[in-house]
Every structure is written in C-alpha cells, then in structure tokens.
Amino acid sequence: MTTLHVIAHSPFGDERLASCLRLLGADDALLLCGDAVYALRNGSEPHRLLQAAGLAQRLFALDEDVQARAVGNDLAKAVDYAAFVELSLHYDKVNSWL
Amino acid sequence: MAKSLLIISRQAPWNGPSAREALDIALAGGAFDLPLGMLFLDDGVFQLAPNQQPAAVQQKNLAANLQALPMFGVEELFACSHSLARRGLAADTLALPVQVLDDAALAALIARFDQVVTL
Amino acid sequence: MKFAIAVFSPAHAPSSRRALRYAEAVLAGGHEIARLFFYQDGVHSASANVVTPQDELDVAGQWRAFIAANQLDAVVCIAAALRRGVLDEAEASRYQRPAVNLPKPWELSGLGQLHEAAQVADRLVCFGGD
Numbered sequence: 001m002t003t004l005h006v007i008a009h010s011p012f013g014d015e016r017l018a019s020c021l022r023l024l025g026a027d028d029a030l031l032l033c034g035d036a037v038y039a040l041r042n043g044s045e046p047h048r049l050l051q052a053a054g055l056a057q058r059l060f061a062l063d064e065d066v067q068a069r070a071v072g073n074d075l076a077k078a079v080d081y082a083a084f085v086e087l088s089l090h091y092d093k094v095n096s097w098l
Numbered sequence: 099m100a101k102s103l104l105i106i107s108r109q110a111p112w113n114g115p116s117a118r119e120a121l122d123i124a125l126a127g128g129a130f131d132l133p134l135g136m137l138f139l140d141d142g143v144f145q146l147a148p149n150q151q152p153a154a155v156q157q158k159n160l161a162a163n164l165q166a167l168p169m170f171g172v173e174e175l176f177a178c179s180h181s182l183a184r185r186g187l188a189a190d191t192l193a194l195p196v197q198v199l200d201d202a203a204l205a206a207l208i209a210r211f212d213q214v215v216t217l
Numbered sequence: 218m219k220f221a222i223a224v225f226s227p228a229h230a231p232s233s234r235r236a237l238r239y240a241e242a243v244l245a246g247g248h249e250i251a252r253l254f255f256y257q258d259g260v261h262s263a264s265a266n267v268v269t270p271q272d273e274l275d276v277a278g279q280w281r282a283f284i285a286a287n288q289l290d291a292v293v294c295i296a297a298a299l300r301r302g303v304l305d306e307a308e309a310s311r312y313q314r315p316a317v318n319l320p321k322p323w324e325l326s327g328l329g330q331l332h333e334a335a336q337v338a339d340r341l342v343c344f345g346g347d
Contacts, residue, residue, distance in 0.1 A: 001209055008232055008346060015140050019108075022180065025205045034231050034347065062235075081242035088340050089218055095214040097108075098225055098346030101336055119257050119297065126328035132336070213341045217225065217257070 001092035002027045008034030009097070011046035016097040021053050029091055030055060031084065032076060033062035040066065040073045050075055060087060102133040104211035107142040111160050112152070117145050120217050121163055128170030135174035135211060136167065137204070138196065143181045146192040161193045178204055221334035223254045225345025227261030228277035229269075236344035237279055244287060252334035253284065253291045255323075259345060260298040263291070266318040284322045295325040 005028060011017040017039055020030065032039055039046035040061060050059065061076035062084065079087065088094050105124050109116035120136075127134045138146055145160060152159050167175060175196040182189060182198065189198045199207060208214060220243050226232045243250055255263050267277040284291045298319065299308060305319040319325065335341045 001212070003208055003214065008235070008344075016108075019140055019178075019181075022201045023204045023208060025209050028205075033235060081238050082246060084239060085242045085246050085248070088220075088342055093211075093213050094340060094342045095106075095208065095216055096343040096345070098217045098343060103332075103335060103341075115297075115300065116257070122296065123256075123328055123331070127332050130329060130332055132332055213335055215223070215341070215343055217343075217346070 002029070004029050004031060004087055004091035004094045006031045006033065006094060006096040007036040008032075010035035011039040011049075017046055017049070020097055021049060024053070024055075029058040029060060029087065031060040031062065031079070031087065033065050035065075035069075037061050037065045037069055037071050037073075040071050040075055042072055042074065047075070100132050101212035102135070102210075103127060104135045104137060104208060104214045106137045106139050106214060106216040107145065108140045108216060110141040110144040111150065112155055112157055113141070116217055117142070117160055118158075118163070121160070121167075123215060123217075124167060124172050125163075125170050128167065128172040131171060134172045135176065135207070136172060137176040137178070137207065138181070139178045139204075140181050141185075143177050143185060143187055146177060146194050146196065147187060148191050148193050150193070164194050167194075176204075176207060218339040219249045219251045219337060221251050221254065221331075221338035221341045223256060223331060223341065223343040223345075224259035224262055225257040225343060226347055227258045228264070228267050228280070230258070230345070230347045232344045232347050233259070233262045233280075234274065234276050237276060237283060239342065239344070240283065250287070250289055251338045252330065253289055254331045254334055255291070255293045256297050256328075256331065257345065258301065260293050260301050260303040263293045263298075263323045264303055264318050265320045266316070281320075281322065289322075291323050292326045292330045293319060293323050294331070295327060298325055
C-alpha cells in the first residue's frame, strides 16, 4: 500500500525530513506544509537532499505555506486544501510526521 | 477484517508525555484486539535503552509499561537500525524484545499497514 | 469517502488551523467526517477559555462553530484532557477543580473512540506536532 507522508517541521535542526526520505517507498509521496516548505529553498541543504531523492511527481507543497514564506519553489507541485484531500485518497494512507 | 495500525514513536522517553501517549494508543488498541504494530524511530529508540532510572526525574517507569505490550496483544515491535546506530545503542542490549529493521525493511513495514500514526 | 481526523496540537498552533482548513475541504469535497479526535495538546483546541486578540484568528472558536454547524462528532481524549486541565462539568466536579472549560459540542471519551473512528474511516489523517 502507498503512503502520503506529511511533514510540517522545518528541516533545519530536525530529523523528520531525513528520516522520512530514508523510509520513503518507491510509490510513496511527500507533502511539505508549515515550516517544512523551507526545505524547498534553493541553495539549501534540504533542497539538495530533495533533489537527490528524485521524487519527481511525488513531491507536493501546501501552496499557502510556500506563499506565506516567499519560498521559491522549483521542485514541488503546489497544492491547495482540496488537492490535499484528493491526495489523501489517491494514496492508500496518510502518515503525518507529528 | 479489522484495519491494521502502525504506531511510530519518535520521541525520547522523558521529553514530555509523547512517549507515554504513543504507548497509550497501542495499549488501547490492543485492548480492543486490533492488529497493531509499534515502531521506535529516531529519539524513540531511547525508550528502549537499558538501565534507565525514571525515578531520578520523578517519572513513572515507561519501560515496565512497554513490556506490557505483548500482554495486550501488541507483539509486532520494531526499532530502526539506523536510529539505534546513530545513538550508540546496541540492538542486543535493548530493554524490550524488538525486531531491528533497516531502511528498506522499514519502508516495507510501513507499506503493509492499513494506517499509520507517527508521534 | 469517510475521514477520521485527529488533532494533536492547541488552537494557537499552525497545525490546528491547518487541520480545520483540511476538515472544511473534506466536507466541501463531498466527503464525510466520521469523527474528530483531539489528543495530546489537541485538547487545548477544545478549550472554551482561549482568548485570542481581536486582530488574530480565533481557531478555537472556529473549531466550535465548524463542529456545531456540521453536527460533527468531536471527541476529546479524557486522559489527555485531565492531564492538561481541560475539564467538562462532570470531571471538574469529580476532581473538585474550580473551572469548567470544555463545553458542548465537545465530548470527553477514551482512546477507544480514536480506534473506532480509524476502523470505520477510509482515511485517518493526523495534524499536530507544533
């Protein structure tokens, strides 16, 4: 079964993103929201980590959080809440890294 | 058929109530005979460290409650090998009998459960 | 499709607001919310005593209104609530505490309600950690 992983914490000084990327299944997806969108900042270490992970169409970011933080986003597909709900159904389960 | 639930516990034992409240979810589910698994990941593996003295910080013995898991029917217990290694914890010294899994095995573990809660 | 939504953070946490916006989107998408379950610091999202400055979002108030307007089943975990001082009338009386801060539409109950919701729902989605 596939999993939509959701991370809301800043990747700086926090283990969630690194741990999640290690456990991510080949058909799983990752949604960044809250401060986790800072991982999309170009030139940052987490951005390099995400690029290396090669998630392609399986990386998403909650658009309101990207906008609020003025983070340039060249990696993730920006989604709104309606799309977040649809993603929750597209993948077999949702795992939020609280 | 009942949906299976994997509980991933990521917090150290004395970092507030999180470790205990993750365990409570497992015990409650076990009491209802639900198919559950529990994974200790990141700082969560510190819950398994041997020789802890919770009384020193005026806390209850979490390890004793963790050991009750099989009695509640929660026998699928796992720990992340990477998390253990990073923290200098040897798999054979842990306070709870757990299956130690590498990253690939953990991905497969998560994949086979119907639902996951990570706290 | 049926959703069970669990909230682990207080009203002032970004994840509580996010959970509410998500819950709204679930209903707007034509889906059902089997139950809202408030655990850990999520019990504070149910507190009637939260006072937000006038120029800030009253998330606790919005949760109350959302639950009432949609007649949703909103459960607060009793063990988590007691530990954090969120009490309904019965518990305040039982433990002789001076304040009641858990009003209707919230109900205090056990973790069994979280498990039951997870069993009946197609998806269990959790918010919190901040």
